[in-house]
Amino acid sequence: MTDDQHGATDSVLTRRRFFTALGGTSLAATVYEYGIGSDRSLQSATETQDSRHPASQYHIDVMTAIAEAVYPSAVSVESSFIESRVFGRVEPKPNHFENLLTSIEAVDGHSRARFGGAIPDISPGRRRKVLQSMGVTAVHPNADGTTAEQVRFYVVNDLLYALFTSPAGGELMGVDNPPGYPGGRDAYQRGPDGGER
Template identity: 40%
Template structure:
């Protein structure tokens, strides 16, 4: 099933992110307004390679986005496509006016990378799919309770894994995957609850 830009915008609408002057749910979001990475433009403190914010590609920011996408590759079902644009658009919108949330994501991604390096001597994004999953398993991210203030596995669960799962399963396409076209958290109207199943 194809994740679309519209899915990302709908998921963003469910998290109160105003993009393009509040035009989130419309199709007239300025072309290019959501390009770039969520972690560019002075992403985090202690970051020696921060971008100047003038549109230049920021290697570190791209790396962080690549790490986020590598996690999506593990936690999203294999049948969905369009993940890169979906995640990029969603994460950019989520972090645009929430510096603390962006800090939390950046720190959690760094923690994940640290574990990957200590066990496999490589960044998380550079591991093969099986090894990526094993890193999350070794950290016990699957069994841990998400906690934005917690230890590494708890923050990875909250800021990375659950961030991605929240985006997917509050989007129309994510809902459709499970069998409801108006998932909780998505303002999909007050009609679908009246309809019977399709089959």
């Protein structure tokens, strides 16, 4: 039985396992690489970038479709989230966005060539198979590595970074105050059991 033929429960489990396989060690690498907590990572994109958007609607749509396959089922993915959290931030390093766009195109090209359709046009289950068939789930992220390693570094890591530094992702992981979202005074007045001090 293919991933697309499973029932709703099996699909959720498959998606969760896929996310876990991608998430484990690469989250630490993502946090380290993008310098969570550094002054640069928390600056407004408008302070350091011009007004030109680094991605076309095509790239946003493909990245959103990949996110729908990668993120846990509890996360509802909006293209506006991908646009602002992935492409609307400060560029981590020179040429990062350029390499990200190239990696997005590589995933979509592989999907068209091997799976008969663009990433947004196939089911989330088949999107996961696209990444698996590219070897993305079996490699470590490497900005200068093979195509699979670059997809893992740019596409997957950027998606993980966007999720885990957002309020929704922080809540999903049990982190009340993800970087950039301190949570206000109330977050610092709760005791260990969650009640007021």
